[in-house]
Amino acid sequence: MKYLITGGAGFIGTNFIYYMLENHPEYEYVCLDKLTYAGNLANLQKAMEYKNFRFVKGDIADRKFVFDLFEQERFDVVVNFAAESHVDRSIETPDVFLVTNVLGTQVLLDASRKFGVKRFHQISTDEVYGDLPLDRPELKFKETDNLRPSSPYSASKASADLLTLAYYRTYGLPVTISRCSNNYGPYQFPEKLIPLMIINALNDKELPVYGTGQNVRDWIYVTDHCEAVDIILQKGKEGEIYNIGGNCEKKNIDVVRTILEKLGKPESLIKFVKDRPGHDLRYAMDTSKMKEEFGWEPKVSFEKGVEKTIEWYLNNEQWWKEIINGEYLEYYRRMY
Ligand code: NAD
Ligand code: DAU
Incomplete structure (x- = not known):
């Protein structure tokens, strides 16, 4: 089996490649990535040592390039992680x-169709469902809910989901979609909440919390997401959507306080800043389909996951120090 993993030089794609190399050494893997500001070839340095892994630089939106690659490689499975992923940038x-x-x-859907890919898996997000009110804890997103995206990012991801489902219905392309909640863990670009707060705290810089910090996200450690995607690739039914979540809802302010506490830094570093326009209030996933159909549940607790993540950023200072200058600094100054 030959896998194409797009966006594999980014956060989740990198973790997925290492997960697959370890758990399915019998397959062959090609990573296609444009290496945008968020893609980092250094992430894949260890993967390059594997004979069954290859990196190709390219843009998923470049039709000629993608069709040539599919013609040469004849992939069996496509897993599409490639995306612009940050709400504020959108x-x-x-x-x-x-x-x-x-x-x-x-x-990618057109190329998969033309070259007879056996499974096209679209990596989607809980953000396609919009948000939930803060005062109705019993509500959670289900796979059958309507799509109500709030940001240009989530609207673009919802559009991709609809196209993927249309290719299943119209052309019979064997597709699956997974919608996951907020990931955290190693290799996450420090524009996202958890790595940004870890790095700022380590540097004794202010921790910018949007609005009042009451917004809620459902956090999942990245390897739990990778495992769930692998299970869907093996056992998921064509045309189906699967919610993946951490069953771990936290207010942003509590996430930030946990990080400060674990690093032994003072709460005086917290600075409440202007809210994100259209800021989604709460995300919460109903993951009963994954549990009932495959027995899948997230394994890593938030406590343990945050500790592992902090340890990774402490041990990989050079990785993030190379990121937090140049384009990142300009972005940071514009944002905060
Ligand atoms: P990321 O921004 O860290 O990585 C995205 C990768 O895609 C980068 O390596 C980038 O270079 C590559 N890329 C961007 N445009 C490309 C293009 N035109 N052609 C080829 N490669 C391109 O993102 P992430 O956080 O790892 O997210 C990966 C996927 O998971 C995305 O589809 C995102 O929507 C989805 N997702 C993310 C989360 C999360 O919490 N981070 C949660 C649910 C779903
Ligand atoms: O829910 C899944 C989504 O999670 C993915 O689809 C997206 O790709 C991913 O970026 C993430 O989106 P969020 O907007 O939820 O993540 P982010 O880390 O940007 O923000 C998390 C929460 O923290 C959100 O309520 C905004 C808030 N925040 C974020 C930043 C960067 C702050 O308060 N301060 C900040 O500096």
């Missing part, structure tokens, strides 16, 4: 989100 510059997340996905 508010600043939506265009690139539509090109990569919508048109790029369409190019």
Whole structure:
């Protein structure tokens, strides 16, 4: 079996490649990544030592390039992680989100169709469902819920989901979709909440919390997400959508306080800043389908996951120090 993993030089894609190399050494893997600001070839340095892994630099929205690659490689499985992934950047510059997340996905769907891919798996997000109120804890997103995306990012991901389902219904392309909640863990780009707070705290810099910090996210340690995707690839039914979540809802302010406590840093570093426009209030996933159909449940507790994540950032200072200058500094100054 030959897998194409797009976006594999980013956070979750990198973790997925290592998960698969370890758990399915019998398969062959090709990673296709454009190496945007969020893609980092250094993430894949160890993967390059494996004979059954290869990296290809390229853009999923470049039709000719993608079709040539599919013709040469004859992939059995495509897992599409490639995306512009950061909500705040989508508010600043939506265009690139539509090109990569919508048109790029369409190019991959077309190529998968033409070259007879046996499974196309779209990596989606809980954000396609919109948000939930803070005062109705009994409500959770189900796979059958309507899509109500709030940001240009989530609207582009919802569009990609709809295209994926349309290719199943119209052309019979064997697709599956997984929608996951907020991931954290090694290799996450420090524009996202958890790594940004860890790195700022380590540098005794202010920790910018949007609004009042009451917004709720459902956190999942990245390897739990990788395991769930692997199970869906093996056992998932064509045309189906699967919610993946950590069953771990936390207010942002509590996440930030936990990080400060674990690092032994003072709460005086917290700074409440202007809220994100259209800021989703709460995400919560009903993951009963994954549990009932496959017996899957997340394994890593938030306590343990945050400790492992902090340890990784402490042990990989060079990795993040190389990131937090240049384009990152300009972005940071614009944002905060
Ligand atoms: P990331 O931003 O860390 O990585 C994205 C990767 O895609 C980068 O390596 C980038 O270079 C690559 N890429 C971007 N545009 C490309 C293009 N046109 N062609 C080829 N490669 C391109 O993102 P992430 O957090 O690892 O997210 C991966 C996927 O998971 C995304 O589809 C995202 O929507 C989804 N997701 C993320 C989370 C989360 O919490 N991070 C949760 C649920 C779903
Ligand atoms: O829910 C899944 C989604 O999670 C993925 O689809 C996205 O790709 C991923 O980026 C993530 O989106 P969020 O917007 O939830 O993640 P982010 O880390 O940007 O923010 C988490 C929460 O923390 C959110 O309520 C905004 C808040 N926040 C974020 C940053 C960066 C702050 O308060 N301060 C910050 O500096």
